[in-house]
Amino acid sequence: MTRTCPHAPPAEHRRLRAEAPVARVKLPNGLTVWAVTAHEHIRTILSDPRFSSNRRDPGFPYLTRERPPSSDLKRMLLELDPPEHGQARRSVLGEFTLQRIRALGPRIQQIVDEHIDAMLAGPRPVDLVQAFSLPVPSLVICELLGVPYADHEFFQTRSATLVNQNAAPEEVGRVVGELMTYLGNLVAAKAQNPTDDLLGRQIARQRESGEVDYQDLVSMAFLLLIAGHETTANMISLTTLVLLQQPDKLAALQRAPAKTLAAVEELLRYFTIAEQALGRVAIADVEIGGVLIRAGEGVLLLANTGNRDPEVFTDADELDLERGSRNHLAFGFGPHQCLGQNLARLELQIVIDTLFRRIPGLRPAVPEDELSFKVDATVYGIREFPVTW
Numbered sequence: 001m002t003r004t005c006p007h008a009p010p011a012e013h014r015r016l017r018a019e020a021p022v023a024r025v026k027l028p029n030g031l032t033v034w035a036v037t038a039h040e041h042i043r044t045i046l047s048d049p050r051f052s053s054n055r056r057d058p059g060f061p062y063l064t065r066e067r068p069p070s071s072d073l074k075r076m077l078l079e080l081d082p083p084e085h086g087q088a089r090r091s092v093l094g095e096f097t098l099q100r101i102r103a104l105g106p107r108i109q110q111i112v113d114e115h116i117d118a119m120l121a122g123p124r125p126v127d128l129v130q131a132f133s134l135p136v137p138s139l140v141i142c143e144l145l146g147v148p149y150a151d152h153e154f155f156q157t158r159s160a161t162l163v164n165q166n167a168a169p170e171e172v173g174r175v176v177g178e179l180m181t182y183l184g185n186l187v188a189a190k191a192q193n194p195t196d197d198l199l200g201r202q203i204a205r206q207r208e209s210g211e212v213d214y215q216d217l218v219s220m221a222f223l224l225l226i227a228g229h230e231t232t233a234n235m236i237s238l239t240t241l242v243l244l245q246q247p248d249k250l251a252a253l254q255r256a257p258a259k260t261l262a263a264v265e266e267l268l269r270y271f272t273i274a275e276q277a278l279g280r281v282a283i284a285d286v287e288i289g290g291v292l293i294r295a296g297e298g299v300l301l302l303a304n305t306g307n308r309d310p311e312v313f314t315d316a317d318e319l320d321l322e323r324g325s326r327n328h329l330a331f332g333f334g335p336h337q338c339l340g341q342n343l344a345r346l347e348l349q350i351v352i353d354t355l356f357r358r359i360p361g362l363r364p365a366v367p368e369d370e371l372s373f374k375v376d377a378t379v380y381g382i383r384e385f386p387v388t389w
């Protein structure tokens with residue numbers, strides 16, 4: 001079931017939602033799991049503690065060709081269940097409050113402006129992904145964490161491997177090991193020479209509480225670095241593409257910038273880029289939508305299709321920038337709902353308000369059918385996006 005239109009989930013997913021919103025499906029790797037496509041059921045499962053996020057459980061619906069390599073690394077926040085999940089999440093939640101994130105606004109604006117300056121000064125056409133979409137969120141998350149941006153090539157290439165479903169398990173294992181070693185050394189250096197950044201503050205907090213566990217910090221840094229890169233970058237490219245394709249909507253937005261936040265919400269719903277990232281495994285027998293899911297069975301939550309559910313969104317396939325609904329599943333739902341969502345929203349808002357204003361003639365340099373979309377990645381996006389002006 002692959003997308004035939006870059007702007008919509010595969011047609012079969014829609015059929016499933018209409019005919020069997022909780023359906024038994026076979027994944028390309030041979031694993032049989034439940035696919036859930038209705039908005040209501042996806043929300044129910046994501047907030048039900050009888051579904052675990054433990055990716056190492058044999059029933060977990062992995063989408064890579066082969067089962068991910070077994071790992072003795074500490075489980076990341078994303079993989080934890082209660083009560084460990086709540087404890088781990090609370091320890092870092094304070095870094096991502098709306099107030100904390102808003103304070104980053106001027107610096108994000110500066111980063112966006114500097115990258116646009118460099119684009120304007122450079123040759124045309126240029127690949128928007130490399131010149132803008134990727135470096136902007138990458139630099140933002142690096143500064144927030146306290147990871148030297150000078151090493152960006154090292155972790156950008158590795159994070160791309162981690163979300164590529166065709167990467168060989170040995171390669172994924174090697175990349176994870178390299179990133180962990182890199183971050184382990186970084187945390188050790190910060191423990192020696194304290195820094196005022198997220199990692200530095202977490203080290204200080206642990207020391208104060210007397211519970212020092214640098215391994216925990218390394219796995220948190222790992223998750224934030226990867227999640228902070230691949231997601232927002234893809235959203236920036238897709239947002240740029242669709243707004244350039246629908247100039248009337250872009251013009252309306254430029255006339256009323258106060259509506260950008262609502263537009264960001266709708267763009268998040270419309271693309272639901274983490275479409276293949278939401279999995280759970282039942283740890284008890286649970287009935288969902290009249291179907292019995294047994295303990296040990298994997299569940300794949302096709303949030304992209306759930307976000308086009310006509311029961312919840314009128315004209316769900318339309319990009320309606322004034323829809324103003326936050327009732328979407330692009331950031332997941334329930335206890336694991338995206339920790340970085342305030343940051344992602346702010347970055348997208350600043351990008352939309354700045355990019356088209358500063359480069360008024362911006363346009364794709366190739367037709368859409370020549371673009372390579374990431375249909376085989378955990379996070380949907382565009383690999384290369386040549387633009388000109």
Ligand code: HEM
Nearest residue numbers: 077078227228231232235274330331332336338339340344
């Ligand atoms: C979790 C999507 C940006 C950090 C999630 C989940 C989704 C998601 C769907 C839920 C996973 C699950 O329930 O299994 C997105 C999208 C983004 C984005 C669409 C951008 C448009 C970010 C950024 C950061 C981040 C910028 C870091 C600063 C995290 C973390 C979690 C998470 C740490 C795990 C939370 C937990 O398990 O409690 N994200 N994300 N995300 N995201 Fe994001």
